[in-house]
Amino acid sequence: MPGNALYTDLSGYYDLMCADIDYSAQSHCVRRLQQLFGKAGTRHLDLACGTGPHVRHFLDAGFLSNGLDINQPMLDKAALRCPEAQFSLQDMCDFSVDQPFDLITCFLYSIHYSGGIERLRACLAAVHAALADGGLFCFNAVDKNRIDNASCVSHRARHADGDFSFTSAWHYPGSGEQQSLKLFIERSTDGQSQVWHDEHPMVAVSFDELGELLRPYFHVQVLEHDYEKILPWDQASGNALFACVKI
Structure with missing residues (x-):
């Protein structure tokens, strides 16, 4: 999903994503x-x-x-x-x-x-x-200058629409004024999985x-x-x- 699709299409799950x-x-x-x-x-x-x-x-x-x-x-x-x-x-x-x-x-x-x-x-x-x-x-x-690109934060949550896994990570290329917030969401329900990848441009x-x-x-x-x-x-x-x- 490009751009801000996460917050448009998954706004109903935003509170779940921030449950911790x-x-x-x-x-x-x-x-x-x-x-x-x-x-x-x-x-x-x-x-x-x-x-x-x-x-x-x-x-x-x-x-x-x-x-x-x-x-x-x-x-x-x-x-x-x-x-x-x-x-x-x-x-x-x-x-x-x-x-x-x-x-x-x-x-x-x-x-x-x-x-x-x-x-x-x-x-x-x-x-x-x-x-x-x-x-x-x-x-x-x-x-x-203190971002560890290999570090991420993850948590799981259960919802009426399925079991969710959320992962987020900062990424800074090492120069310039742009970094990104990378988001990964997986929903599992009835043995099926649906995955979203999102990357948001952020000021560095x-x-x-x-x-x-x-x-x-x-x-x-x-x-x-x-x-x-x-x-x-x-x-x-x-x-x-x-x-x-x-x-």
């Missing part, structure tokens, strides 16, 4: 980061919100939470999960809002979906414009490059990719959380 993600821990961690680095306020926008699981957790914590995504089938499911939220079909690299937000999030490495450096720069500018003064932007990212940046892009817009804290403990980035790991306060 601890959305509660991620959302709670970001609320703690807002208490530490941001400003008081409950207006929240989740970029690349998908089917809305993070939005649900923020709503349940008392936030006025909203979501944005480029995929309408995802947003349709998000609206069912979070009927009290507002969802917008927009590109996170070129979006606008009616009122500023106190907190903007972009989970699950989705910041890389910007696809290229200039679009990433546009995304950061759009986030800056959408935040209230002193507002917080939180996201996670991977450093292109080092953390040094990302810091340069963020610096004109934000005061930046780089933290260990640990949703249970808030620790400074150890300068070695390839994944990190970014807590960015609007300036």
Whole structure:
């Protein structure tokens, strides 16, 4: 399946694909980061919100939470999960809002979906414009220079439509601003197997490059990719959380 076919044709299985993600821990961690680095306020926008699981957790914590995504089938499911939220079909690299937000999030490495450096720069500018003064932007990212192309993450899940196996892996060719997220999905039912391969173009940046892009817009804290403990980035790991306060 080329392009973004996975998210169009398999949007009904997206939550199954992400079944091992601890959305509660991620959302709670970001609320703690807002208490530490941001400003008081409950207006929240989740970029690349998908089917809305993070939005649900923020709503349940008392936030006025909203979501944005480029995929309408995802947003349709998000609206069912979070009927009290507002969802917008927009590109996170070129979006606008009616009122500023106190907190903007972009989970699950989705910041890389910007696809290229200039679009990433546009995304950061759009986030800056959408935040209230002193507002917080939180996201996670991977450093292109620390990607192990031989590494992957896999899990299995059972569904009424069959047994599923999901595998994802980063791939960086070693130079340039492009990397990819490779996805493999297999569904087995009644002794038959169906396989999908998907590869998504993603922007590749080092953390040094990302810091340069963020610096004109934000005061930046780089933290260990640990949703249970808030620790400074150890300068070695390839994944990190970014807590960015609007300036």
